[in-house]
Amino acid sequence: MALRRAKRTHRTTADAAPGHDWAVELRAVRRQYGRGATAVHALRGIDLTLPRGSFTAVMGPSGSGKSTFLQCAAGLDRPTDGSVRLGGTEITGMSENKLTELRRSRLGFVFQAFNLLPSLTVEQNVLLPMRLAGERPDRRRAAQLLAQVGLDGKGARRPGELSGGQQQRVAIARALVTSPDVIFADEPTGALDTTTAAEVLALLRGAVDGLGATVVMVTHDPAAAAHADQVLFLADGALADALPATSAARIAARMTALTARRGYAEAAAA
Template structure:
């Protein structure tokens, strides 16, 4: 039985055509095992966010194939792709994207309600408890710290029990202590509950929480590190960002 929750095969993504064409991804083949924590790093413009967007079904590759939980994304209509993302994929971004007029629990349930579903109250309590906000369900974003707001965003991403959780700089707007708390929470979800996490980050300390770190350069995979510490990751990044004289 294949244990990969995501597979990318020869994925390329080009924007525009002709002389102004930009190749954001260039023949990338990768797999992400179920229950793993992967960090994606690379210099600015290396294709990190494009990789995440293609893997999550937010963007369609120009060529190649993407499979999530056994379903080939490139063959789906926009409607079916939207349904798959809603049910199988969770997203957490640097911006918390919470509605200020709604409570924590209302923000968590909003995507489901917009889709016409009424989430069970027990499930809402469960995910808020899971991210350590069981006592803050009735608080609005202005009454929560930045770290607590990101925890609400995590709970919102987890409400559908997604096969994979994608994070695009999820700790980028947080101070170091609060960022560590969120990373510890993600690490615990992987170790304790088998959640699959794929996280784009520029921070070697954040990347060190992952099982492996993938490096992109000019839209191509340029190696990986497994079980590396922040110093080793930072040193590797420095070699990728070095500009030859």
């Protein structure tokens, strides 16, 4: 199912970096929890740039820093050191109020648990980011997006009346409603069966190809990562490897090798 390009709202950012077309920029980003001998170094100097209109998957062994990476990149957590820019806007030193405003108007989120409000209708859930951002809810926009994700005519239903796959489709429509600079997806297919997961991933892929969206997805599933333009591998809080668009089998093999190397290093240090 193809997603049609929607007209994007022109945004002016006083601190946008001229001449750059990066959706996400991390420069020497470190995140440390605690101090001294018990300190946990969740991120150890991450440097990367992700272009607009790209689909990036982030993988790594358990404890590699995937969740911390997503939280810092999305402005949900503050790095200990380094710089984060989203859509050309420096967010590292932003106040919490400005960060909240930015997340509401310029970022989209898709989570494993869907995070829909059960008391609201499907349409109301989709329009919630617009309301929170202080924009006038556009019911025509909501109906268009619901039709594009295969939920035409279901706007009046409650989330509890939908299957898990349908609820995730609502979450994708909600993430797209403000035409965000970046969509951050955290294990978006973790609660879905294989067939439904493939359909949801096709929608995210279609948002990139048809709408020019930028998607950054954390996943443990090589089949999910195979939908991306590139796969980044984290290990011990650092970028350890990268692959361009490739098969699930090759991604799985790279993950196995990375995990084996990490296990060997841990055994040698013991």
